Amino acid sequence: MGTALFTVFATVACGAALAVVLSQNVVRMAFYLVISLGSTAGLFFLLNADFVGATQLLIYVGGTVVLLVFGVMLTASGPFLTIKSSPGDLVQAGVVGGLFLGLVAFTVLQVDWEANAVKLERRYGATSLERPGYNQHGEGHTTRSLGAALLGARFDKDLGRHREQPSTGYLLPFEIVSIHLLVVLIGAAYLARAKRRVSPSRDA
Amino acid sequence: MMPLLAAETISGYLSKEWELPEVWALVAAAVVHVALLGAFFGLPALVGIWAERKVAGRIQDRLGPTRVGGRFGWLQSVADGLKLIQKEDLWPTAADAMLFRVAPYIVVISSFSAFLFLPFSDTWVAISLDVGLFLALAILSLEVLGIILAGYSSGSKWSLFGGMREAAQMVSYEVPLGITAVIPVMIAGSMNLNEIGSMQSGWFWNWFVFRDPFTLLAFFVFFTVTLASNKRAPFDLAEAESELVGGFHTEYSGMRWSFFFLAEYASMYFVSALAVLLFLGGWWTGLPFIDDFFRTSDSVAMQYLGRVLGFAVLMIKASKLVFLQIWIRWSLPRLRIDQVMTTCLKYLVPISCFLFLGATAWSLFLPGRVLMGTQPGLGGRVADAALVELNESSGSEAAFVAPDAVDVAASSLTFSSKGGE
Numbered sequence: 315m316g317t318a319l320f321t322v323f324a325t326v327a328c329g330a331a332l333a334v335v336l337s338q339n340v341v342r343m344a345f346y347l348v349i350s351l352g353s354t355a356g357l358f359f360l361l362n363a364d365f366v367g368a369t370q371l372l373i374y375v376g377g378t379v380v381l382l383v384f385g386v387m388l389t390a391s392g393p394f395l396t397i398k399s400s401p402g403d404l405v406q407a408g409v410v411g412g413l414f415l416g417l418v419a420f421t422v423l424q425v426d427w428e429a430n431a432v433k434l435e436r437r438y439g440a441t442s443l444e445r446p447g448y449n450q451h452g453e454g455h456t457t458r459s460l461g462a463a464l465l466g467a468r469f470d471k472d473l474g475r476h477r478e479q480p481s482t483g484y485l486l487p488f489e490i491v492s493i494h495l496l497v498v499l500i501g502a503a504y505l506a507r508a509k510r511r512v513s514p515s516r517d518a
Numbered sequence: 519m520m521p522l523l524a525a526e527t528i529s530g531y532l533s534k535e536w537e538l539p540e541v542w543a544l545v546a547a548a549v550v551h552v553a554l555l556g557a558f559f560g561l562p563a564l565v566g567i568w569a570e571r572k573v574a575g576r577i578q579d580r581l582g583p584t585r586v587g588g589r590f591g592w593l594q595s596v597a598d599g600l601k602l603i604q605k606e607d608l609w610p611t612a613a614d615a616m617l618f619r620v621a622p623y624i625v626v627i628s629s630f631s632a633f634l635f636l637p638f639s640d641t642w643v644a645i646s647l648d649v650g651l652f653l654a655l656a657i658l659s660l661e662v663l664g665i666i667l668a669g670y671s672s673g674s675k676w677s678l679f680g681g682m683r684e685a686a687q688m689v690s691y692e693v694p695l696g697i698t699a700v701i702p703v704m705i706a707g708s709m710n711l712n713e714i715g716s717m718q719s720g721w722f723w724n725w726f727v728f729r730d731p732f733t734l735l736a737f738f739v740f741f742t743v744t745l746a747s748n749k750r751a752p753f754d755l756a757e758a759e760s761e762l763v764g765g766f767h768t769e770y771s772g773m774r775w776s777f778f779f780l781a782e783y784a785s786m787y788f789v790s791a792l793a794v795l796l797f798l799g800g801w802w803t804g805l806p807f808i809d810d811f812f813r814t815s816d817s818v819a820m821q822y823l824g825r826v827l828g829f830a831v832l833m834i835k836a837s838k839l840v841f842l843q844i845w846i847r848w849s850l851p852r853l854r855i856d857q858v859m860t861t862c863l864k865y866l867v868p869i870s871c872f873l874f875l876g877a878t879a880w881s882l883f884l885p886g887r888v889l890m891g892t893q894p895g896l897g898g899r900v901a902d903a904a905l906v907e908l909n910e911s912s913g914s915e916a917a918f919v920a921p922d923a924v925d926v927a928a929s930s931l932t933f934s935s936k937g938g939e
Contacts, residue, residue, distance in 0.1 A: 341670055345617060348624075348663060368649045372656035376663070376692075383666050384685040387678065457648040457709060 320360055327353035338398060344383045351375045365456045464488045551644045555633045562787030562840070563780045567595045570783075570844050577848040598776075605772035612673030613769065621671060622770070622777035624664030629781035632658045632788050637712045639801045639828035650711040651703060654792070655696065658747070661781060662688040665749075665756060668778070669766035680765025683855055684749060684756035690862040691746045691753075694870040698740040701733055701877045702726045702796040711792075715800030722804030727797040730884075732876035737797040739870050741839070744789035746862070748782060751847035755855050790839035791832060798835055801828030 330350035337343045351374045358367035399407075462468070466483035532543035568583065571594060575582025583591025609618045635654040637643035647653060662684060669681015705726055706714040718725050727737045746753035757765035764770075767778050794800060802809055812824025853861065 339614070341614070341667070342617060345620070345667060348660075364647055364649045364653070368653040368656050371653070372659065376656055376659035380659075380663055380666065380685060380689065383663070383670065384682070384689065387666070387670055387682050387685070457652075 316360060320357065323353045323356040323360065327357065340386050341383060344379050348375050348379050363456060365460055555630070555644055559630050559633055559784050563783040564595045566783035566786060566840060567598065567779070568592060569841065573841070573844045574848045602772055602776040607772050607774065610673055610769050614671040614673065617667050617671035621664045621668035622774040624667065625661050625781040626777045628657050628660035628664065629785045635711060636788060636791055637715055637795065638832060639825040640716060641712060642825060642829065643712055646710060646712050648708070648710050651699060651709045655699060658785065658788070659692060661785065665766050672769040674769050676763045676768045677766050680756045680758070680762050684766060687746060687753065687755060687858055690859060691743050694739060694862065694866040695743045695747055697870040697874050698736045698743060699796060701736045701874055704878065705729060705881065711795050715795045718799040719802050719809060720806045722799060725797065725799035725804065730877060730880040732873045732880060733797065736873045736877065737793065739866060739873065740797065741793055743866060744793065745843060745846065748785050748789060750786065750843050752850040752853050753858055754852060755858055758852060786840050786843055787836055790836040793839055794832060794835040801832040803831050
């Protein structure tokens with residue numbers, strides 16, 4: 315079941331990603347991007363990473379692509395904006411993309427997955443879908459640990475164990491990212507502000 | 519019959535009682551879920567469209583539909599649907615045909631998928647997730663994409679204007695929507711809608727809306743924002759019949775056109791049910807003697823009956839909010855687009871931020887205190903369960919103790935099972 319669903323989602327994600335590259339109409343590209351990113355969210359759900367999947371849907375599909383289409387609609391001069399790339403661009407993009415693909419493929423092939431699985435199982439216990447929780451219907455146990463880890467508490471490492479020093483969470487990176495986003499927001503508001511014209515001769 | 523009523527999940531029932539293989543039980547359960555949800559998806563549209571016409575008629579001193587179905591025109595929506603199915607499916611030559619045809623499906627699918635996470639009564643939910651609310655809002659926000667694509671691909675200036683307005687409106691209104699939805703999440707300590715709902719049991723002053731002054735206001739902000747996110751009047755700028763012909767759906771006809779409205783009425787019901795779950799006590803009647811009579815009963819059938827009652831209560835509460843939406847649509851004039859943006863960015867966003875801070879401060883400085891009632895500890899159930907589980911898993915071994923042990927326990931239950939290698 316899981317494998318069949320994985321095949322479906324992975325095929326759709328890759329096919330739509332190819333369509334993004336091969337399509338020439340910007341809005342169609344955005345549409346294929348939605349499909350590709352949505353399928354990636356499906357892959358996250360298959361891995362029981364429900365929070366990451368939901369975030370993928372909210373931020374990438376719901377946020378970024380909507381903004382992208384919005385930008386195209388605001389800026390397009392013709393009715394349907396198309397992009398034609400020159401052969402030089404194609405070669406350049408192909409080389410960069412191919413190199414990146416090679417890098418990723420090399421990395422993935424270098425990993426000894428079997429040994430890793432054994433190591434992970436020894437460390438965290440067998441991955442089971444049926445972990446007990448406060449709510450027997452509540453599935454997907456990533457949200458609480460993520461939230462706690464972002465606030466600096468690592469229940470997944472510390473709970474029920476003796477430790478002199480609690481494990482470190484991600485409070486500082488979280489704060490840095492928050493401040494960074496705030497700066498970006500203020501900057502955007504500053505750049506996009508309505509420019510007041512100073513016209514001293516108006517009343518004269 | 520009894521095993522069916524007592525079953526935790528449909529797939530569990532199928533694999534145990536019918537001895538189906540687990541995979542097929544899952545598939546069969548999925549089909550059952552989808553069929554049930556499909557009914558709930560269609561029903562609000564069926565009733566809502568009739569109600570919209572009837573209420574509009576009454577408010578404008580008319581009768582509304584009177585003939586179809588004998589009395590009150592109660593079959594009007596079915597007649598409309600039959601008419602729409604028969605209409606020709608056409609698209610303009612200027613349109614981007616592929617996107618034009620696919621846009622209504624995006625709208626309908628996202629609106630339908632949001633129902634997957636909606637509990638209709640205690641534990642009656644298709645998919646119960648810890649990220650339920652987050653995911654429901656994320657999927658609901660995809661609806662906008664379909665509308666923008668519809669507006670863009672129609673190749674018509676009216677549609678384009680409608681789509682752009684919708685995009686601008688939605689990108690802005692998601693901010694206060696998210697912030698006001700976080701307030702009940704913060705109080706409940708969970709994003710699982712079933713959990714949020716079940717925490718509001720007891721007397722009606724346990725409902726989150728009556729918890730403190732901030733949540734009371736937050737409910738009204740949330741309701742206003744959901745009006746805008748469903749592009750209901752006075753925020754229906756995307757359609758704006760008086761200036762944009764039909765807005766984003768100007769070029770649509772037949773079934774594709776009706777898909778937009780199917781999705782709109784289903785979303786109206788969905789956000790109303792969401793507001794009920796987050797603020798208005800979910801499926802609880804607000805009178806504990808009624809709820810407890812069913813809940814504490816030994817008979818499985820009685821407990822089941824209690825859930826049916828909860829379902830009815832949720833439906834009634836949500837329908838009242840839907841009625842309120844219709845009432846507002848036919849009472850208030852449409853805002854201008856700049857007024858819509860001002861309302862959101864200059865008023866609703868700051869107000870919702872303030873309410874969020876206020877609700878946080880209330881929890882911090884007046885813990886366990888509610889506005890009207892005296893019953894403390896809405897999260898007590900979760901915390902108790904957590905402590906029991908902690909004690910079981912770690913035994914006498916000293917566990918990691920954070921400053922506020924109860925809160926930490928409440929938020930960390932799911933990890934306790936891993937203690938001790």
